[in-house]
Amino acid sequence: MRATLRWAHSDLRTHRGEALFLVLATAGIVASLLLATALFGYATNPWQRVFAQARGAHVWLHTDRAADAGELAALDGVEAVAGPYPTASATVAVRGTRASVELRGTAERPEVGRPLLTAGHWIDPADPDGVVLESRLARALLAQPGDTLALPGTPRTLTVLGIADSPERRYRPGEQPGLVWAPPAAVPDPGGQVIGLRLTDPGETDYAVQRAVTVLGAGAIGQVSTWEQARAEAQGDNRLLGQVLGLFGLGALLAAGLAVHGAIGTRIRGHLRDISVLKAIGFTPGQVVRVFLLLHLAYALLGAVAAAALTQAFGSRFPGRLGDAVGVWQGLPGHTVALVAVPACAVLFIGATTGLAAWRAGRVPPVPVPRPAAARGGGLSGAARGALGLRVLRVPVRPRVRGRGARGAGGSGVRGADGPGAPAPAKTGVPDPGEAAGVRELEVRVPPALVLGWHKAFARRPRSLAAVARLTLPLLLIVVAMSAWTTIDRFHTRPEQVGLPTALTVRAEAGADDRGTRALLERDPRVAAAYPGVEVAALVPGQTATIALRGLGTREEPYPYALAEGRRAHGPDEAVAGQGLLDLLDVQVGDWVRMTVGDRPQILHIVGRSIEPENAGRVVSTSLDTLRENDPGLTPTLYQLRLRPGADPEEVAARLAASGPEGLEVHAVANPADGLSPLRGVVLGLIAVLALVGLIELLTTIGGTVREGERDLLALKAIGLSPRQITGVTVTATGCTTLAAVLLAAALGLPLAHWLIDAQGASSGIGAGIARAPSPGLLAAVGAAAVLGAAALAAVPSARAARRRLADTLSAVA
Secondary structure, eight states: OHHHHHHHHHHHHHTHHHHHHHHHHHHHHHHHHHHHHHHHHHHHHHHHHHHHHHTOOSEEEEEOTTOOHHHHHTSTTEEEEEEEEEEEEEEEEETTEEEEEEEEEOSSOOSSSOOEEEEEOOOOTTOTTEEEEEHHHHHHHTOOTTOEEEOTTSSOEEEEEEEEEOSSOOOBTTTBOEEEEEOGGGOSSOSEEEEEEEESOGGGHHHHHHHHHHHHOGGGEEEEEEHHHHHHHHHHHHHHHHHHHHHHHHHHHHHHHHHHHHHHHHHHHHTHHHHHHHHHTTOOHHHHHHHHHHHHHHHHHHHHHHHHHHHHHHGGGSSTHHHHHHHHHTTSTTHHHHHHHHHHHHHHHHHHHHHHHHHHHHTSOSSOOOOOSSOTTOSOOHHHHHHHSOEEEEEEOOOOBOOTTOOOTTSSSSOOTTOTTOOOOSOSSOBOHHHHTSEEEEEEOOOHHHHHHHHHHHSSHHHHHHHHHHHHHHHHHHHHHHHHHHHHHHHHHOGGGGTOOOSEEEEOOTTOOHHHHHHHHHTSTTEEEEEEEEEEEEEOTTSSOEEEEEEEBOSSSBOOOOEEEEOOOOSTTEEEEOHHHHHHHTOOTTOEEEEEETTEEEEEEEEEEEOOOSGGGOEEEEOHHHHHHHOTTOOOOEEEEEEOTTOOHHHHHHHHHHHSOTTOEEEEOOOGGGGGHHHHHHHHHHHHHHHHHHHHHHHHHHHHHHHHHHTTHHHHHHTTOOHHHHHHHHHHHHHHHHHHHHHHHHHHHHHHHHHHHHHHHHHHTSOSOOOOOOOHHHHHHHHHHHHHHHHHHHHHHHHHHHTOOHHHHHHHHO
8 A cells, every 4th residue: 555655746746737737627517517507406496496486377378358267177277277367568757767577467376377576565455556666677777666657658657565475488579578567447348357277297289388378269369388499498598508517518518527437548658668667566456456446536536526616605695696506596495416426527537548548557467578570561652751851843944055154953052863962064065954844953852850750650550540639529519619609609690680670669658659659669760661461360370389570571571581491472462481480380491380269260471580589489480461461451560670880779779768758668588698708608618628638638649649659759860860850750740630530529519509509509499500610710810829839839849759868868768
């Protein structure tokens, strides 16, 4: 045991830098995996907890007032029914902030879909104007219990009595109205009612919706929302952040394991004599394996424990969503198990890869086997021998007659084709034979360091390919991370290319004059165009869900959709659809789809697929003229505003709200990249971790190249190479290995990043076509930095090895 500890201590002193990098890389990997676990828990558990405690309804049906909820209670599979509750659409305002809401008349606290109070108290029957706000709506309005809400256009006011969490769909400005529970007296003129169904089997949600629509009639259904939609909205971008962290964390863990495996393999090849001495003095193969295994397990364990301790102590202090996620995760039941299991799994994986490499050390014989005089596959190729020789390059010149005293081809200057040192022709006034045909022969020498360095990098093909592959993996993940960064940045710099051609949504009161409203909007100097439109809920075929049917723009002024497939909708009954709708209906571009709006069928021809960030891509869009053909009395209810370059959406929205009529609502279009802002910091952290892993592999490659070059040092000096040229051989070999890894990472990483980002876009309903690769200049800069950095790192140890004493070199060769 004492000898084992002394050997481990000596190895640690010799490779202190590599040990530090291994500890830091392991800590970064474990921290990223723990943060991914926290984000997954934060994304899923809070909504699931609220849904369970509130006995949430799996289906909410918005119907007309004549629908009979008693018939739904008799359906098989329905456990309980909530409502019906009368509803009315309204706009509330407090301290200058407005929001569209749904007033829901509730006499008593519901048993199904029960709101969970977080502040204040429930509705008091003695206070007919007291209401309870859904928590997300309250945060948007900055409202607290005791605040007074105004209803623009009416003298009425509402008093906030409480704030409650709800498992229903959350408030989203301009898309989903907020939920306000109020006494029935506060909803004097309801426009409809809402009914909730709690099912015995949540997996039968689609079938339950279909039966409910059949019982009530398609014309009675206004909108259908399910628990799956509410859960997806609640998880939001947190799940995506967790997926990104988990993916890169696992990739970095794999890269770190391979780097450790390569480091131990290289160290074993460089210390065969020391291992043989250990066996000769009594070390068993198992003890030799345990030396390497325990040493690297200690590095991994130190990094994993440090990451777990730092995440537990300071994780909740991270700014933004990461800190919130860690704080919530620490209060979940499975937090302690995950905090122990994730680092343990990472340490075990590194230990497994270490054991495979350390097993080779146990097989080293006690008596060193003499190395062959020439390594297999180590001879120079014909191309390399030709490059070390002389190359003849023919250059066209004018024939010149050589006069007395002219310098010959063998003089100082450029050598002739007759070889170095050839005497000049004795005749004068005779044309040079090499120049008689109008050409001149030049000899070009390739620096020996370049040729020998290239040969050293790729002579041993299995070992060289393994080194390139290990270095390629972290570089490939860095390319994927850069592509994710570029895609997120594109949502902000080029929103019109990702389905966000407009910056503001304006909603006017019912019955407002279309021409007057458009004139008001287009009068603003920062508004480039105002597209009138309407958005209604439509039942899909089979009557299992509702989708958003939008009519935007006219045939004269079409709406600028961002198309990823097909063409724009120009003719009658033509439309474009989002990926979510195509997946929901199992249709493709070119198919005809039928949907129901109220009691009117609408048949549309899908001619293109648009990138749709809203409503999970469950959107079908056509022109306003097409919808008017089916309903001539249809009038615009919203306007999408495209602003001029450089315009501030908040400034324009404030100006329009101030100059417009009382009921004019102006909202900024939600950008899905706004919720991904923490991903930028995550990407930077992951790139740093991957760079550490790549640095470990690079140091391993340099160390192996220097050690293998010790046996060739005498031969290189014997043929006349200077120490500087010998250093150039190692630097060139390292640079060539890194360059091959950079090229391979770019060739594989760009398609992989494109596929991963588009697959995520398709699964979220936005659709494929949003991925963007980094600019060629950025890729070239990163690749050049990697190659130059590798060459700089290799310069110091290779220069030190090239200037070793003759006795040291003979000892190393022996």
